[in-house]
Amino acid sequence: xxxxxxxxxxxxxxxxxxxxxxxxxxxxxxxxxxxxxxxxxxxxxxxxxxxxxxxxxxxxxxxxxxxxxxxxxxxxxxxxxxxxxxxxxxxxxxxxxxxxxxxxxxxxxxxxxxxxxxxxxxxxxxxxxxxxxxxxxxxxxxxxxxxxxxxxxxxxxxxxxxxxxxxxxxxxxxxxxxxxxxxxxxxxxxxxxxxxxxxxxxxxxxxxxxxxxxxxxxxxxxxxxxxxxxxxxxxxxxxxxxxxxxxxxxxxxxxxxxxxxxxxxxxxxxxxxxxxxxx
Amino acid sequence: xxxxxxxxxxxxxxxxxxxxxxxxxxxxxxxxxxxxxxxxxxxxxxxxxxxxxxxxxxxxxxxxxxxxxxxxxxxxxxxxxxxxxxxxxxxxxxxxxxxxxxxxxxxxxxxxxxxxxxxxxxxxxxxxxxxxxxxxxxxxxxxxxxxxxxxxxxxxxxxxxxxxxxxxxxxxxxxxxxxxxxxxxxxxxxxxxxxxxxxxxxxxxxxxxxxxxxxxxxxxxxxxxxxxxxxxxxxxxxxxxxxxxxxxxxxxxxxxxxxxxxxxxx
Ligand SMILES: Nc1ncnc2c1ncn2[C@@H]1O[C@H](COP(=O)(O)OP(=O)(O)OP(=O)(O)O)[C@@H](O)[C@H]1O
Ligand SMILES: [Mg+2]
Numbered sequence: 001x002x003x004x005x006x007x008x009x010x011x012x013x014x015x016x017x018x019x020x021x022x023x024x025x026x027x028x029x030x031x032x033x034x035x036x037x038x039x040x041x042x043x044x045x046x047x048x049x050x051x052x053x054x055x056x057x058x059x060x061x062x063x064x065x066x067x068x069x070x071x072x073x074x075x076x077x078x079x080x081x082x083x084x085x086x087x088x089x090x091x092x093x094x095x096x097x098x099x100x101x102x103x104x105x106x107x108x109x110x111x112x113x114x115x116x117x118x119x120x121x122x123x124x125x126x127x128x129x130x131x132x133x134x135x136x137x138x139x140x141x142x143x144x145x146x147x148x149x150x151x152x153x154x155x156x157x158x159x160x161x162x163x164x165x166x167x168x169x170x171x172x173x174x175x176x177x178x179x180x181x182x183x184x185x186x187x188x189x190x191x192x193x194x195x196x197x198x199x200x201x202x203x204x205x206x207x208x209x210x211x212x213x214x215x216x217x218x219x220x221x222x223x224x225x226x227x228x229x230x231x232x233x234x235x236x237x238x239x240x241x242x243x244x245x246x247x248x249x250x251x252x253x254x255x256x257x258x259x260x261x262x263x264x265x266x267x268x269x270x271x272x273x274x275x276x277x278x279x
Numbered sequence: 280x281x282x283x284x285x286x287x288x289x290x291x292x293x294x295x296x297x298x299x300x301x302x303x304x305x306x307x308x309x310x311x312x313x314x315x316x317x318x319x320x321x322x323x324x325x326x327x328x329x330x331x332x333x334x335x336x337x338x339x340x341x342x343x344x345x346x347x348x349x350x351x352x353x354x355x356x357x358x359x360x361x362x363x364x365x366x367x368x369x370x371x372x373x374x375x376x377x378x379x380x381x382x383x384x385x386x387x388x389x390x391x392x393x394x395x396x397x398x399x400x401x402x403x404x405x406x407x408x409x410x411x412x413x414x415x416x417x418x419x420x421x422x423x424x425x426x427x428x429x430x431x432x433x434x435x436x437x438x439x440x441x442x443x444x445x446x447x448x449x450x451x452x453x454x455x456x457x458x459x460x461x462x463x464x465x466x467x468x469x470x471x472x473x474x475x476x477x478x479x480x481x482x483x484x485x486x487x488x489x490x491x492x493x494x495x496x497x498x499x500x501x502x503x504x505x506x507x508x509x510x511x512x513x514x515x516x517x518x519x520x521x522x523x524x525x526x527x528x529x530x531x532x533x534x535x536x537x538x539x540x541x542x543x544x545x
Contacts, residue, residue: 168389172385172391173391175347176378176401177375177378177406178401186405187393
C-alpha cells in the first residue's frame with residue numbers, strides 16, 4: 001500500500017514537472033520578449049518590414065509574410081498529396097498493405113529535418129535554379145521541402161480519421177448502388193471532415209515551426225518576396241540565424257518573434273483541438 | 280411509341296411470378312461453407328421471412344442477392360442467382376444497377392451523417408442528374424411512403440442523426456425507395472426498435488408489399504408469423520423448408536423447423 005502511494009506521488013511529481021517546465025519556458029519567452037513589443041509598439045513590430053536590429057529597427061513583417069507564404073506553399077503541395085495518399089491507403093488498399101505502409105510513413109516523420117534540408121540543397125535547389133531560374137534557394141524550394149515534411153502528419157492523421165468512419169455508412173452507400181469512389185467522396189470524406197481538418201491544421205503547425213530545413217533551402221534573404229523563386233527568410237529562420245550573436249534589444253526582439261510564433265501555433269493547435277472535440 | 284394492335288387482347292406478357300430464383304447456391308467464406316445447395320424461388324410482391332438460429336446464414340443469403348458479399352475478402356460463390364431472369368453474377372451485369380434494383384435495409388439504422396434531405400436524395404443523385412423539382416418530388420414521395428413526410432417536411436435540413444431510431448430506420452427505408460428498387464432486402468430491420476415502433480414498421484411493410492418484393496430476416500417468431508406471406512427456415516447453411524407462413528408455423532414438415540419455432544433452440 002505504502003509502495004503504491006509512493007509510486008503515485010512520484011508519477012504525479014514527474015507529470016507536474018513536465019507541465020511546469022513548459023509553463024516556465026512560456027513565461028521566460030514572454031518575459032524576455034514582451035518589453036520590446038511594448039517599447040517598439042505592436043504596430044511597428046509586426047506591420048513594418050524594416051529589420052535592422054543593430055540600428056534600432058525591429059519590423060518583422062517581411063518574415064511574417066515569408067513564413068505565411070512558405071507554409072501556404074507547403075499546404076498547397078502537401079495537403080492534396082497527403083490526402084490522396086491517405087484516401088488510397090485507407091479506402092482502396094488491402095488491409096495488409098495499409099498495415100505495412102502506415103508505420104513506414106510515420107517513420108518518415110522521424111527523419112531529422114537536416115536530412116530533408118540536405119536533400120533539398122543537393123537535388124531540389126539545383127533543379128529549380130537550372131529549370132526555373134533564380135538562385136534556386138527560394139520560397140518554392142522551402143515550400144516543396146516543407147510540403148514533403150508534413151506528409152507523414154497529414155497522411156497518418158487523415159488515415160485515422162477515415163478509418164474512424166463506421167462501415168455501415170459505406171455499406172449503406174454501396175447498397176444504394178454507389179461506386180467506391182462515390183461512397184468515399186460523398187459519405188466518407190464528409191463524415192471524416194473534422195479529423196481531416198485537424199490533420200491539415202497540425203501539418204500547418206509543423207510547417208510554420210520547421211526551422212533547419214527551411215534555413216538550408218529557402219535562401220534567407222530579408223525581403224518581401226515578389227516571386228516564388230525569390231529567397232526568403234522565415235520567422236524561425238531569423239531566430240536561429242541571429243540568436244548566436246544577438247545581444248540586448250536585438251536579443252529581446254528575437255524572443256518577441258518567438259512570442260508571435262508561439263501565438264500562431266497556439267491558435268492552430270487550439271482550433272485543431274476544438275474541431276476534434278466538436279465531433 | 281408503341282401501339283398495340285387491337286387484335287391482341289392479351290397485352291404484354293405477364294412477368295414471371297417468381298422474381299428471384301436461386302439454383303444450387305453454395306457460398307464459402309474461405310474454407311467455411313456458409314450456404315449449402317440453396318434452391319429456392321421468391322415470388323413477386325410478397326413478404327418472405329427468413330428465420331433460423333444465429334449463424335445459420337440468413338444474412339449471408341440476403342447479402343448474396345445484392346452482391347454485398349463481394350466486399351468480403353475470400354468469398355466464393357457457386358451456383359446461380361437469377362433476378363428477373365438475369366444471372367446476377369453474369370459478365371454483363373452492372374453491379375451498381377443491380378444494387379439499385381435490389382435495395383437493402385440494415386439491422387441498425389445507418390442514415391448518413393448528412394441532412395434528412397441529403398439522405399433521401401443521395402441515391403437519385405448517384406444514378407443521374409435530377410433537377411431540383413424532380414428531387415423535391417422524389418423526396419416527398421419517398422418520405423410519404425414511409426409516413427414521415429408530415430413529421431419532417433419542416434426540418435429537412437436538420438441532421439438525420441437527430442431523429443429517433445425508428446425515424447432513422449424509416450428514413451433508411453425512404454432512402455432505398457428513392458432509387459425505385461424492385462426488391463427490398465431487410466436484415467432484422469426492427470432489432471434496434473421498441474415493440475411499438477416494430478409494429479409500425481411491420482404495417483409499413485404491408486403497404487410496401489403492394490409495389491415491392493420484400494425479403495426480411497428476423498429473429499422474432501411473432502414478427503415472421505404476423506408480417507410475412509412466406510417463411511423459410513434455415514439451419515446450418517441449409518434452407519430446410521419454405522412455404523406459406525401459416526403452414527410453416529402450424530404444420531412444419533421438418534422436425535428441425537418444429538423444434539425451432541417451438542423454441543427448442545432458443
Ligand atoms: N465475413 C465473414 N467471414 C467468415 N465467416 C463469416 C463471415 N460472415 C459470416 N460468417 C459466418 O457465416 C455463418 C453465417 O453467418 P450469417 O451472418 O449469415 O448468419 P445469420 O444467420 O445472419 O446470423 P445472425 O442471426 O446472428 O445474424 C456464420 O457461421 C458466420 O460465422
Ligand atoms: Mg444476420
